[in-house]
Amino acid sequence: MTTLETRDLTIRFGGHIAVNCVSCTFRPGELTAIVGPNGAGKTTYFNLISGQLRPTGGSILFDGADITQLSAPLRTRAGLGRAFQLTNLFPNLSVEENVRLAVQSAHGVHYDMLRPWMTRRDLIARADAILDEVALGGRRNVAATALSHGDQRKLEVALMMALEPKVFMFDEPTAGMSIDEVPVVLNLIAKLKQDSSKTILLVEHKMDVVRSLADRIIVLHNGQLVADGKPAEVIASPIVQEAYLGIAPGKSAA
Numbered sequence: 001m002t003t004l005e006t007r008d009l010t011i012r013f014g015g016h017i018a019v020n021c022v023s024c025t026f027r028p029g030e031l032t033a034i035v036g037p038n039g040a041g042k043t044t045y046f047n048l049i050s051g052q053l054r055p056t057g058g059s060i061l062f063d064g065a066d067i068t069q070l071s072a073p074l075r076t077r078a079g080l081g082r083a084f085q086l087t088n089l090f091p092n093l094s095v096e097e098n099v100r101l102a103v104q105s106a107h108g109v110h111y112d113m114l115r116p117w118m119t120r121r122d123l124i125a126r127a128d129a130i131l132d133e134v135a136l137g138g139r140r141n142v143a144a145t146a147l148s149h150g151d152q153r154k155l156e157v158a159l160m161m162a163l164e165p166k167v168f169m170f171d172e173p174t175a176g177m178s179i180d181e182v183p184v185v186l187n188l189i190a191k192l193k194q195d196s197s198k199t200i201l202l203v204e205h206k207m208d209v210v211r212s213l214a215d216r217i218i219v220l221h222n223g224q225l226v227a228d229g230k231p232a233e234v235i236a237s238p239i240v241q242e243a244y245l246g247i248a249p250g251k252s253a254a
């Protein structure tokens, strides 16, 4: 079964082809790491899938439906989860308020003067559980904008979890985090993996993170898909050794 598929997905910026005819399928219960050197097209590929960019060629299928022309918000509503950027959210609201709003949105609960949201104990409990999972319970009353970089990344993950998507897309989720903050996010992703109905895509530079989490690795290089397979096979392949890890054939990877 396939949740998500890109067919010959392509985008040109002027004369430069940032993503070049990438065909790939993503399945539930599988965490696919997307790796490749700087400028390989990983983030652009993510932006195409989540709808931040429109392709110049090819198509994207989600649950069998062609979503190539669907807006980013509609893709989110359909179940494609991409970590939010706090600038697009409510930076002056507290951590707790942000998570509650995301939970509320996921359950289709809108502002209702006759029924204050505080009566929805189930949704409040869900928001509290997510805050605990991302280890932000102690920061619940802090304005999102006042969080440390690491805590902001955790809040982004919390908001994505609150929306209960079918596909989770993580773009370097631990980038810029201090060493003691990293395990919280990695453990969260590992926990998400236990739900076999979820499809997880992870763009990641750190090979130790990729090794510990990935069921499969795809490699982008100059916008093209150059390798796709089990982590051990892909890491050992000559193209990854040379193009990505910068290791001459015949030598072993670190």
Ligand SMILES: Nc1ncnc2c1ncn2[C@@H]1O[C@H](COP(=O)(O)OP(=O)(O)OP(=O)(O)O)[C@@H](O)[C@H]1O
Binding pocket: 013, 016, 018, 036, 037, 038, 039, 040, 041, 042, 043, 044, 045
């Ligand atoms: N909006 C844009 N306009 C023009 N060129 C762009 C645009 N976005 C990306 N590019 C170019 O497309 C190529 C792929 O960039 P992208 O950010 O997707 O690479 P990446 O693999 O995510 O790199 P990194 O690992 O450094 O984040 C780069 O050459 C980049 O300069």
